[in-house]
Amino acid sequence: MRKLIILTIMIALGMLLMQPAFAQDVSVSTYVLNLGSFDVAKGTYNADFYLDFVCDSNCSPDNFEILNGKIDKIDKILDEPNEKFYRIRAEFTTKIDLQRFPFDKQRLQIIIEDKKNTIDKIRYVSAGQSSGIEDSIAFAGWNIDGWNATVREHSYSTYNETFSQYVFNIDISRISMNSFMKTFLPVFFIVLVVLFTFVIDPDKITTRITMLGSMLIAAVMFHVAIAGQIPPVGYLTFADKFMALTYVILVSSFMVTIAILQLTETKRNEIAMKLHRYTEFSMFIIVPILYAALFLFLL
Numbered sequence: 001m002r003k004l005i006i007l008t009i010m011i012a013l014g015m016l017l018m019q020p021a022f023a024q025d026v027s028v029s030t031y032v033l034n035l036g037s038f039d040v041a042k043g044t045y046n047a048d049f050y051l052d053f054v055c056d057s058n059c060s061p062d063n064f065e066i067l068n069g070k071i072d073k074i075d076k077i078l079d080e081p082n083e084k085f086y087r088i089r090a091e092f093t094t095k096i097d098l099q100r101f102p103f104d105k106q107r108l109q110i111i112i113e114d115k116k117n118t119i120d121k122i123r124y125v126s127a128g129q130s131s132g133i134e135d136s137i138a139f140a141g142w143n144i145d146g147w148n149a150t151v152r153e154h155s156y157s158t159y160n161e162t163f164s165q166y167v168f169n170i171d172i173s174r175i176s177m178n179s180f181m182k183t184f185l186p187v188f189f190i191v192l193v194v195l196f197t198f199v200i201d202p203d204k205i206t207t208r209i210t211m212l213g214s215m216l217i218a219a220v221m222f223h224v225a226i227a228g229q230i231p232p233v234g235y236l237t238f239a240d241k242f243m244a245l246t247y248v249i250l251v252s253s254f255m256v257t258i259a260i261l262q263l264t265e266t267k268r269n270e271i272a273m274k275l276h277r278y279t280e281f282s283m284f285i286i287v288p289i290l291y292a293a294l295f296l297f298l299l
Contacts, residue, residue: 023119023120023121023122023123023164024055024057024059024121024122024123025055025056025123025125026053026054026055026059026061026122026123026124026125027053027054027055027125027126027127027130028051028052028053028112028124028125028126028127028149028151028166029050029051029052029054029126029127029128029129029130029131029149030049030050030051030052030110030131030149030168031049031050031052031130031131031132031133031134032047032048032049032132032133032134032137032147032168032170033048033049033050033134033137034047034048034134034137035047035048035108035137035139035144035170036139037091038108038139038142040096040098040106040229040230040231041230041231042093042231043093043094043095043096044091044092044093044094045091045092045094045108046072046089046090046091046092047089047090047092047108047110048087048088048089049087049088049110050077050085050086050087050088051085051086051087051088051112052083052084052085052086052127052130053083053084053085054082054083054127055082055083056082057081057082058081058082059081059082059084059122061084061114061122062084063114063115063116063117064112064113064114064115065112065113065114065115066088066090066092066110066111066112067111067112067113067165068092068093068094068109068110068111069090069091069092069093069110069111070090070091071088071089071090072089072090072091073088073089074086074087074088074089075087075088092108092109092110094106094107094108094109095107096231098230098231098233098237099235099236099237099238100237100238100299101230101237101238101239102174102179102180102182102183102226102229102238102239103173103174103176103179103238103299104173104174104237105145105171105172105173105174106142106171106172106173107169107170107171107172108169108170108171108172109167109168109169109170110167110168110170111165111166111167111168112124112165112166112167112168113154113163113164113165113166114163114164117163118161118162118163119153119162119163119164122164123151123164124151124164124165124166125151126149126150126151126166127149128148128149131147131149131168132147133147133170139172141174141175141178142172142173142174142175143172143173143174143175144170144171144172145171145172145173146170146171147168147169147170147171148168148169149166149167149168149169150166150167150169151164151165151166151167152165152167153165183226183239183242184242186222187219187222187242187243187246190215190218190219190222190246191215191246191249191250191287193211193215194211194212194215194249194250194253195283195284195287197211197212197253197257198253198256198276198279198280198281198283199280201276202260202261202264202269202272202273202276203264205257205260205261205264206261208257209254209257209258209261212250212253212254212257215250216247216250216254219243219246219247219250223243226239226243227239227240238298238299241294241298242294245290245291245294249287249290253283256275256279259275260272260275260276263275
């Protein structure tokens with residue numbers, strides 16, 4: 001009888017040990033206290049935030065790492081069997097998309113992943129009700145549009161391992177009026193001066209050419225200054241497209257002016273005057289339409 005009882009216990013223990021282990025759910029929340037030092041050229045920024053891990057039972061989520069950054073300082077505020085609470089200061093890197101520059105929107109991310117435990121051992125769950133951003137954050141030059149937190153699976157095909165990954169996203173956008181005033185308003189004044197050159201009569205055509213040359217040089221120098229604000233990218237930004245249209249307008253103005261000069265020099269004054277009258281005021285209509293189309297269809 002005793003042997004039967006011992007055998008039964010051994011079989012039960014064996015079956016218990018053979019059962020697959022279930023992943024432990026770890027609730028993760030993030031509360032951002034401060035943001036700063038956003039460098040668009042490098043795609044880096046600093047963040048000061050709380051990070052909270054909560055489990056239903058005893059857990060050890062201490063072996064976490066920040067995949068897209070480097071921790072400068074970490075303080076463990078709470079160390080309970082089922083909760084670990086940290087305050088972290090770190091520098092992060094993020095992908096930069098400048099196709100709409102200077103009206104671009106960026107997404108800052110905090111990516112958390114366990115160093116050792118795969119998804120079959122620890123599975124993150126986003127605790128959105130405990131996450132957020134401090135209302136008093138002032139992010140110079142940018143609007144904070146909102147945030148969201150997600151959990152996804154991150155597979156390392158080389159090692160045949162999959163980890164649970166927590167991602168906290170912060171959406172930001174440039175202040176539109178500030179961007180317009182600094183980037184486009186000076187160019188609009190350059191173009192306005194160019195348009196007024198069409199009012200100058202053909203007998204003062206050399207003055208018109210001088211003004212157009214000066215405006216073209218000013219536009220090129222301003223474009224160089226705009227390009228210096230962002231890193232080299234393999235695509236045209238909206239600012240580049242805007243300046244390309246400006247160059248087209250300036251070169252077209254030069255071509256019209258040279259044509260009038262040539263007609264005047266060859267004593268075809270009547271044709272020169274007709275061309276002058278045709279472009280004198282029509283350019284004030286055509287150019288705004290071109291810029292409006294650019295903003296409507298390419299922004």
